[in-house]
Amino acid sequence: xxxxxxxxxxxxxxxxxxxxxxxxxxxxxxxxxxxxxxxxxxxxxxxxxxxxxxxxxxxxxxxxxxxxxxxxxxxxxxxxxxxxxxxxxxxxxxxxxxxxxxxxxxxxxxxxxxxxxxxxx
Amino acid sequence: xxxxxxxxxxxxxxxxxxxxxxxxxxxxxxxxxxxxxxxxxxxxxxxxxxxxxxxxxxxxxxxxxxxxxxxxxxxxxxxxxxxxxxxxxxxxxxxxxxxxxxxxxxx
Numbered sequence: 001x002x003x004x005x006x007x008x009x010x011x012x013x014x015x016x017x018x019x020x021x022x023x024x025x026x027x028x029x030x031x032x033x034x035x036x037x038x039x040x041x042x043x044x045x046x047x048x049x050x051x052x053x054x055x056x057x058x059x060x061x062x063x064x065x066x067x068x069x070x071x072x073x074x075x076x077x078x079x080x081x082x083x084x085x086x087x088x089x090x091x092x093x094x095x096x097x098x099x100x101x102x103x104x105x106x107x108x109x110x111x112x113x114x115x116x117x118x119x120x121x
Numbered sequence: 122x123x124x125x126x127x128x129x130x131x132x133x134x135x136x137x138x139x140x141x142x143x144x145x146x147x148x149x150x151x152x153x154x155x156x157x158x159x160x161x162x163x164x165x166x167x168x169x170x171x172x173x174x175x176x177x178x179x180x181x182x183x184x185x186x187x188x189x190x191x192x193x194x195x196x197x198x199x200x201x202x203x204x205x206x207x208x209x210x211x212x213x214x215x216x217x218x219x220x221x222x223x224x225x226x227x228x
Contacts, residue, residue, distance in 0.1 A: 061216040105153030105212035111164035
């Protein structure tokens with residue numbers, strides 16, 4: 001079955017960086033884009049960006065440009081998200097999620113379990 | 122960026138009620154609209170894709186409609202397990218924006 005398993009919770013200081021990994025299984029890794037989405041406590045869902053694991057191509061939300069980097073390693077079917085210069089506003093649960101293409105659009109059919117990143121001074 | 126606006130932000134209803142949640146896009150997105158359900162402490166779960174297609178395994182009491190800028194999610198007869206938060210998301214362009222969510226609570 002399709003699984004996306006994320007790395008464990010992180011506690012970071014303001015100004016530090018964090019790396020969250022997402023190991024996939026049960027499907028052809030290079031056949032599907034992977035999104036990264038976050039959710040601050042009590043808040044809604046916010047899209048950070050995505051990666052095409054086949055080409056390594058990425059697309060990031062403008063507000064995270066320069067702070068977020070998403071990479072993939074096809075040898076271990078894993079994608080990772082790096083976020084630098086953390087502030088308390090980055091405290092959130094971070095999700096990886098698989099994208100399915102349909103016509104001109106797409107949707108997310110499988111999600112990781114989420115990784116809580118807590119940023120404090 | 123395309124802004125997605127859901128209404129209402131919260132809703133109280135009873136088991137057996139028919140409920141409708143709306144989502145409006147700031148520009149046309151054709152039928153590139155998805156609906157997700159999220160329960161506390163869990164990842165979201167896909168309900169409806171491309172505005173009206175029911176995801177495999179999702180009960181038929183859920184339905185979606187709309188195109189262009191205005192969309193609706195309808196639950197025909199609320200069940201206890203449906204009390205959750207619902208999000209729309211556009212897949213017309215990047216960034217893939219979500220609505221702010223609609224929290225469905227028990228009356």
